Ligand SMILES: Nc1ncnc2c1ncn2[C@@H]1O[C@H](COP(=O)(O)OP(=O)(O)OP(=O)(O)O)[C@@H](O)[C@H]1O
């Protein structure tokens with residue numbers, strides 16, 4: 001079954017670590033511009049699913065089609081290039097480089113793609129403005145709050161114009177006020193560029209920012225109807 005117009009479709013993913021099946025026949029699909037939340041208890045396989053979809057972890061079996069192409073049929077070099085050009089990532093603790101200023105952090109993916117510094121930092125600053133952290137541009141990550149750091153990390157994930165933004169518990173380390181602000185700005189920024197968002201979260205109020213929810217339990221996934 002191939003839902004028409006899907007950007008990313010995973011079918012029957014299986015992944016075992018030792019005796020533990022982390023994924024046991026999981027399915028997933030997302031359309032361009034859609035925000036999908038992956039929910040489920042701790043250890044259910046959410047991060048493993050996200051890492052497989054993002055081409056970071058190779059499943060033992062199953063299929064992942066990105067724009068109609070099988071990801072695991074690609075060479076490692078091609079898959080890495082795809083990750084750099086089409087995917088953005090945000091993790092629970094931001095993972096900013098402590099030695100760089102905030103604007104240098106946001107500009108980093110562009111610099112790694114060969115964009116000259118001045119242009120990369122101007123684009124970075126535009127994104128920081130949209131995430132309302134441009135006033136922090138010269139600060140180091142250690143000098144900003146958790147919520148501000150996550151907004152810097154979101155700016156960094158979007159600076160290259162990804163088609164898919166993968167976010168694993170992006171608000172997991174924040175209080176509810178800051179978490180909601182990060183989600184508001186993240187979804188607004190992603191929607192403005194038509195980037196799809198794959199969001200892993202434990203929290204119903206974070207999942208409420210999505211268009212659709214997929215619940216993972218014991219490595220199996222289920223689509224949930226959104227109760228409006
Ligand atoms: N690199 C790994 N090596 C060994 N086991 C792993 C590895 N990654 C995940 N697992 C196991 O696979 C299962 C699923 O883990 P996963 O990290 O996907 O869960 P999760 O739903 O993201 O949990 P959490 O909400 O706590 O982040 C767990 O039993 C976990 O211990």
Ligand SMILES: [Mg+2]
Nearest residue numbers: 046047048168
């Ligand atoms: Mg996890």
